[in-house]
Structures are given as C-alpha cells and as structure tokens.
Amino acid sequence: MASGRTYIWKRGISVSESIELEIFRYCPEKDAEPLFKSYQVPFREDWVVLDAINYIKDELDGTLSYRWSCRMGVCGSCGMMVNGEPKLTCSAFLRDYSSGKIRVEPLQGFPVLRDLVFQMDDFINKLTEVKPYILRNENGEKQVEEGEYLQSPAQLAKYKQYTLCINCMLCYSACPIYALDSEFVGPAAIALAQRYNMDSRDQGRKQRQEVIAGHEGIWQCTFVGECSVVCPKNVDPAAAIQRAKVSSTMDFFKGIITLGSKE
Amino acid sequence: MKTYQIPVSNTWWLKKKSYFFFVIREMTSLFVAGYCLFLLVFISKAAESQQAYTELLVSLKSPVSILLHLIFLAFILYHAITWFNLTPKIMVLHIGEEKIPDGLIAVSIYIGWLAVSLIILWIIFGG
Amino acid sequence: MEVELAQSKEPVIWMLFSAGGMISAMVFPVLLLITGFLLPFEIAGDGTFERIHVALKHPLIKLILFFVISLPFFHWAHRFRFTLVDIGLKHVSLMITVCCYGGAILGSILTIIVLWNI
Ligand code: SF4
Numbered sequence: 001m002a003s004g005r006t007y008i009w010k011r012g013i014s015v016s017e018s019i020e021l022e023i024f025r026y027c028p029e030k031d032a033e034p035l036f037k038s039y040q041v042p043f044r045e046d047w048v049v050l051d052a053i054n055y056i057k058d059e060l061d062g063t064l065s066y067r068w069s070c071r072m073g074v075c076g077s078c079g080m081m082v083n084g085e086p087k088l089t090c091s092a093f094l095r096d097y098s099s100g101k102i103r104v105e106p107l108q109g110f111p112v113l114r115d116l117v118f119q120m121d122d123f124i125n126k127l128t129e130v131k132p133y134i135l136r137n138e139n140g141e142k143q144v145e146e147g148e149y150l151q152s153p154a155q156l157a158k159y160k161q162y163t164l165c166i167n168c169m170l171c172y173s174a175c176p177i178y179a180l181d182s183e184f185v186g187p188a189a190i191a192l193a194q195r196y197n198m199d200s201r202d203q204g205r206k207q208r209q210e211v212i213a214g215h216e217g218i219w220q221c222t223f224v225g226e227c228s229v230v231c232p233k234n235v236d237p238a239a240a241i242q243r244a245k246v247s248s249t250m251d252f253f254k255g256i257i258t259l260g261s262k263e
Numbered sequence: 264m265k266t267y268q269i270p271v272s273n274t275w276w277l278k279k280k281s282y283f284f285f286v287i288r289e290m291t292s293l294f295v296a297g298y299c300l301f302l303l304v305f306i307s308k309a310a311e312s313q314q315a316y317t318e319l320l321v322s323l324k325s326p327v328s329i330l331l332h333l334i335f336l337a338f339i340l341y342h343a344i345t346w347f348n349l350t351p352k353i354m355v356l357h358i359g360e361e362k363i364p365d366g367l368i369a370v371s372i373y374i375g376w377l378a379v380s381l382i383i384l385w386i387i388f389g390g
Numbered sequence: 391m392e393v394e395l396a397q398s399k400e401p402v403i404w405m406l407f408s409a410g411g412m413i414s415a416m417v418f419p420v421l422l423l424i425t426g427f428l429l430p431f432e433i434a435g436d437g438t439f440e441r442i443h444v445a446l447k448h449p450l451i452k453l454i455l456f457f458v459i460s461l462p463f464f465h466w467a468h469r470f471r472f473t474l475v476d477i478g479l480k481h482v483s484l485m486i487t488v489c490c491y492g493g494a495i496l497g498s499i500l501t502i503i504v505l506w507n508i
C-alpha cells in the first residue's frame with residue numbers, strides 16, 4: 001500500500017475482496033441533520049471495524065472524525081454502534097459481519113458532536129457524582145505511620161469484577177432507560193459505586209447512597225439487562241444495580257427494626 | 264457547543280429483539296394480575312356452594328376458557344422462567360467465604376418450583 | 391428530602407414487587423394447570439369440591455391465599471407502571487403511578503373481602 005501507515009494485512013486473503021461501510025456523518029457547521037456515507041474498504045480476515053475506519057480516514061476521506069487509542073480493548077474510547085449494536089470497534093472483526101455491508105453510527109444515547117464523536121460530559125459528571133475513591137469516616141483515616149489498610153483475597157474478590165470497567169459507555173448506549181431519561185445515573189456509574197461500597201477499606205457508602213438510592217438512581221432501573229450483555233469486560237453492571245437495590249432495601253428494614261433502640 | 268441528539272421514538276422496543284422480549288417480560292404482569300382476579304372468582308364460587316362451583320367448572324370447559332388458560336399459561340410460564348433465571352443475579356449467597364455459584368442457585372430454585380407445585384397438587388387432589 | 395422519600399418509599403414497593411413476582415412465578419403455573427385443565431376435565435379424579443370447600447374455611451389457608459393473591463397485584467402494579475412510562479407515557483407518569491399502586495391496593499382490599507366472606 002502506498003500509504004503512510006502500514007497495515008497488518010500481508011497475511012490476508014486476496015486483495016480484490018471488499019466490504020461496504022456505511023458511516024454516520026454529521027458536521028455541526030454544515031449539516032442540520034446527519035447523513036450516511038458509504039465507503040468501499042478492502043476486506044481482511046484479521047481486520048476489525050476500527051481498521052476499516054482507519055483505512056477510510058487515511059485513504060479515502062480525511063474529514064472523518066472518531067475516537068480511538070489503544071486498539072486492544074483497554075482504553076474504552078472506540079465504542080460505536082456497529083449494525084445497531086454497541087461495540088468496541090477495535091474488537092469487532094469484519095469477518096463476523098457476513099452481510100457485505102456494515103453500518104457504523106456513534107454510540108446511541110449521547111449528543112453527537114461530529115461524525116462518530118459524541119459528548120461524554122454527562123457520563124464523566126456521573127462518575128464524579130458517585131465519589132469513586134476510598135472514603136473514610138471522620139477520624140477514620142489512618143496515619144501514615146500506622147501502615148496500610150490490609151485486605152484479604154476474599155475481600156478483594158467481593159468487588160474485583162467492578163474494577164474491570166474501562167468506561168467505554170457501551171452499557172449506557174444499550175440502556176433504554178438512559179436513552180429515555182438522561183438523568184438516570186446509569187449502569188457503569190452504579191457499578192463503580194458498588195466497587196467502592198463493597199471495598200472493605202471504604203466507609204463512604206452512606207455518602208454515595210444519596211446519588212445511588214435517590215430518584216434518578218437504582219430505582220429507575222427495570223433490569224432490562226442489556227448493559228451486561230454488551231459490556232466487553234463482564235463487569236455485569238445490571239447485577240451490580242440489583243444488588244444495590246437489595247442492600248438499600250435491607251438498610252431500610254434494618255432502619256425500622258433499630259428505630260426503637262436508636263437515641 | 265452545537266450537538267445533534269438522535270431522537271428516541273416510542274417504538275424503540277420494537278427495533279431490537281432483546282428490547283422486545285424485555286417488554287413482553289414486563290407485560291406478563293398483566294396476565295399475573297388477570298389471573299389474581301380469576302382466582303378471586305374461583306375462590307368465591309368454591310366457597311359458596313356445590314352448585315356454584317359446578318357451574319363454574321362447566322364454563323371452564325368452554326373453548327374460550329381453554330384458549331384463555333393456554334394464553335395465560337404461556338405468558339405466566341415466560342414470567343416464571345425469566346424470573347428464576349434472573350434471581351441468581353439478585354441473590355448473592357455465601358457459604359463462609361465462598362460465593363455459591365449462580366448455576367447452583369438456579370438449580371435449587373427450579374427444584375423448589377417443582378416441590379411447591381407438587382405440594383399444591385397434593386393439597387388439592389390429596390393422597 | 392427527595393432522596394429520603396425515594397429511600398423510604400422505593401424499598402417497600404420493590405419488596406412487594408419482588409415478593410409478588412416470586413410467588414406468582416412459583417405457584418401460578420401449577421394453579422393454571424389445575425383450574426384450566428385438571429379440575430374442569432376431572433383429569434385428576436373428582437370429589438375435590440368438598441376438599442377445596444373445607445380448606446377455604448381454614449384461617450391459615452386464608453392467610454396464605456391473601457399473600458398469594460395480593461402480592462402479585464403489587465408485582466403487576468410496579469412492572470406495569472414502569473413499562474407504560476418506558477413506552478412513552480412519561481408525561482403522565484404521576485397518574486400512572488397512582489392508578490397502578492392504587493389498583494394493587496384495591497385488589498388487596500377485594501381479596502380481603504372475598505376471603506372474609508367465606
Ligand atoms: S460497565 Fe462495561 S460497558 Fe459499561 S463502561 Fe464499564 S466496561 Fe464499558
């Protein structure tokens with residue numbers, strides 16, 4: 001290829017095969033409405049959708065905007081709708097789409113800035129809202145001399161799954177509740193709150209409850225379950241939300257039982 | 264900054280199979296409530312007199328009743344199965360430090376279901 | 391205030407919803423089999439009227455029946471409320487909430503009346 005980039009396609013099959021990519025295009029300066037543009041891209045056994053998009057950017061249309069970085073399912077920035085499903089495009093192989101045509105759109109549920117780039121301010125705010133860091137009670141903080149907070153492997157196992165989130169937002173995109181009401185705190189943020197709530201070193205659950213168990217929190221979730229289906233890291237945010245419901249319910253009943261003995 | 268918001272239509276749940284089955288799952292609740300009402304009718308007839316009860320049984324033999332029962336059975340079975348399959352996600356039980364695997368919880372729920380059904384059959388039809 | 395309200399109201403509703411869902415999933419399929427087929431077609435033998443008639447008078451059976459019927463009403467109320475909102479009736483969500491849970495409360499009262507009058 002006479003391009004600045006070297007594609008890893010030497011091992012690939014015949015060059016003549018190609019596949020059509022239908023890409024969502026939106027230019028805020030020019031377009032009132034988005035439109036779809038088609039591109040013919042060589043088909044390679046070992047190419048993922050992101051490779052094909054990179055090919056378009058480098059060889060066919062340099063104006064295309066999209067996000068990506070690691071190319072290995074770690075950074076969480078390449079999420080897009082591929083044939084209507086939220087996917088990490090760096091992990092979605094062309095060969096798995098046999099229809100000969102692939103439609104690529106920005107992740108559903110977020111405001112589109114340009115082409116495949118969407119605004120993630122809302123998600124970032126939600127992550128911050130749930131205080132995703134270890135909180136200690138007043139005077140609960142250990143002094144440096146006192147050493148670290150110890151944790152057993154079993155205690156780690158309780159929340160480990162929730163630490164695997166890469167903030168790719170696929171779960172938000174799959175969630176109809178979020179699509180209908182963007183105030184909903186949403187899957188990844190609640191899973192992240194659970195990650196700290198379940199951490200034996202943390203004492204901040206009460207503080208997080210305000211966001212988590214408030215009106216736009218866990219009670220809005222109707223357990224559609226799609227967030228867990230699309231999550232590339234098996235975080236299972238849907239289960240995190242249901243468990244948060246169980247513990248909030250137990251809090252409430254404990255509160256009633258201990259009401260008499262309090263104060 | 265100018266952005267474009269892709270609109271969500273009220274028919275979003277018709278556009279993807281999994282969303283459609285989610286709405287079906289939620290709509291099974293209509294059949295649950297409907298059957299509650301039927302149970303109330305059944306109970307009052309059975310408590311009233313032999314004659315009222317027999318009359319009810321006759322009407323239950325009608326094709327309409329059979330069809331309705333089949334439809335209700337289909338939806339309520341769908342409710343039961345989806346409910347049982349999701350339960351392990353909600354209930355996390357531990358034996359000591361070990362988490363009980365989801366599969367084991369699911370299997371015990373199904374065994375429980377069978378047991379409850381048999382007990383009810385036994386109560387009504389006796390030994 | 392908002393938060394406190396959600397924290398105190400939603401757990402109760404969710405408990406009723408879950409309990410009703412579990413009960414209906416456990417016992418409704420077999421009850422449907424019984425009322426729809428086994429009883430009318432006498433598949434499992436006749437002479438069950440006496441048995442049912444007597445059993446219905448037992449206070450413990452009445453209590454069980456109260457839960458078996460009223461909790462599933464709340465299960466319905468909760469699910470139906472959210473489904474209607476999700477499929478586009480958000481603008482009347484308050485009315486939906488009142489009608490659904492109100493319906494479940496009415497259903498429970500009806501259940502009490504029926505069981506009381508046996
Ligand atoms: S929970 Fe899963 S889908 Fe959601 S942001 Fe994290 S990694 Fe992505």
Ligand code: FES
Nearest residue numbers: 070071076078090
């Ligand atoms: S590019 Fe980093 S996750 Fe896909």
